[in-house]
Amino acid sequence: xxxxxxxxxxxxxxxxxxxxxxxxxxxxxxxxxxxxxxxxxxxxxxxxxxxxxxxxxxxxxxxxxxxxxxxxxxxxxxxxxxxxxxxxxxxxxxxxxxxxxxxxxxxxxxxxxxxxxxxxxxxxxxxxxxxxxxxxxxxxxxxxxxxxxxxxxxxxxxxxxxxxxxxxxxxxxxxxxxxxxxxxxxxxxxxxxxxxxxxxxxxxxxxxxxxxxxxxxxxx
Numbered sequence: 648x649x650x651x652x653x654x655x656x657x658x659x660x661x662x663x664x665x666x667x668x669x670x671x672x673x674x675x676x677x678x679x680x681x682x683x684x685x686x687x688x689x690x691x692x693x694x695x696x697x698x699x700x701x702x703x704x705x706x707x708x709x710x711x712x713x714x715x716x717x718x719x720x721x722x723x724x725x726x727x728x729x730x731x732x733x734x735x736x737x738x739x740x741x742x743x744x745x746x747x748x749x750x751x752x753x754x755x756x757x758x759x760x761x762x763x764x765x766x767x768x769x770x771x772x773x774x775x776x777x778x779x780x781x782x783x784x785x786x787x788x789x790x791x792x793x794x795x796x797x798x799x800x801x802x803x804x805x806x807x808x809x810x811x812x813x814x815x816x817x818x819x820x821x822x823x824x825x826x827x828x829x830x831x832x833x834x835x836x837x838x839x840x841x842x843x844x845x846x847x848x849x850x851x852x853x854x855x856x857x858x859x860x861x862x863x864x865x866x867x
Contacts, residue, residue: 650674656702668760675760700729701726702730799841811847817831
């Protein structure tokens with residue numbers, strides 16, 4: 648099945664570069680390009696992409712608001728934020744807007760291609776560095792009461808949610824808890840279903856928004 652991609656960036660050379668890069672992949676098709684957020688929203692509605700590569704800083708409508716509008720209209724879409732900074736100041740806002748991950752514009756080509764496939768498969772792309780940034784942001788804001796659905800989680804599911812919130816992958820959780828990776832995947836699926844979440848990014852956001860885990864990885 649071909650992964651349909653929309654590239655939204657206000658620089659034509661950047662869009663052309665991504666189109667050329669992705670054109671060489673048999674399972675990926677760039678179905679549209681957008682030079683601003685308004686175009687991105689309109690073309691997402693028209694072409695129904697599975698993945699949107701979204702620059703945050705765009706004219707007329709920025710990538711954050713474009714992300715919100717696209718996902719409000721189609722929550723099956725996945726947005727990958729394009730940034731030139733590893734710890735962009737918009738990380739927190741983008742995650743809250745529903746982005747499924749981040750890629751650096753100067754990442755190696757194979758990493759970008761892998762990122763597209765990762766989020767298209769319904770997984771999130773959140774590096775430990777980004778996770779730590781999110782944690783620092785959440786420790787500075789008022790925390791709402793934890794959602795009542797958390798009480799539906801088993802002790803093991805809460806334990807795994809805690810590890811997800813520190814940025815660990817399924818394989819790392821498997822090694823940490825000495826259980827099979829397939830078992831971890833099953834638990835993660837149940838956690839997302841019980842909490843009504845789309846992906847791991849939303850799980851990280853919920854965990855820290857609710858003040859469940861106040862300590863950043865590494866104790867800082």
